[in-house]
Amino acid sequence: MKKKAKRGKMKIYGELLSILKSERGSDKIILTHIQKKMNVPYDRLKIYISELETLNLIEDQVSYVLSQRGKEYLEEYKKILDFMERMGISI
Numbered sequence: 001m002k003k004k005a006k007r008g009k010m011k012i013y014g015e016l017l018s019i020l021k022s023e024r025g026s027d028k029i030i031l032t033h034i035q036k037k038m039n040v041p042y043d044r045l046k047i048y049i050s051e052l053e054t055l056n057l058i059e060d061q062v063s064y065v066l067s068q069r070g071k072e073y074l075e076e077y078k079k080i081l082d083f084m085e086r087m088g089i090s091i
Contacts, residue, residue: 012038014077016048017057020064021074029063 007015019037023029035045052058057070066074084090 010077010080012040012048013052013057014074014081016045016052017066017070017074017077020058021066021071024065 015038016034019034020029023034031045031049032042035042038045040048049058049064052070053060055069056067057073058064059067
């Protein structure tokens with residue numbers, strides 16, 4: 001049985017911000033849907049969301065939305081992923 005590699009915070013934050021961005025058109029973001037997409041326990045997801053709020057990467061209005069800083073993070077994260085892929089480095 002192959003063991004899954006641990007995800008670092010950078011990857012987790014990138015995945016979470018990507019999901020929140022894609023869910024933006026929804027009336028209300030449902031955390032259990034995000035939890036299933038990310039494959040993390042609900043309590044850990046709440047911690048990640050709290051950390052993103054503390055870092056000013058997301059804002060909680062009626063629903064979670066990416067702040068300008070969050071959009072910049074996501075843009076830079078995608079550049080890093082692209083670079084790693086071009087170099088043949090697995091993520």
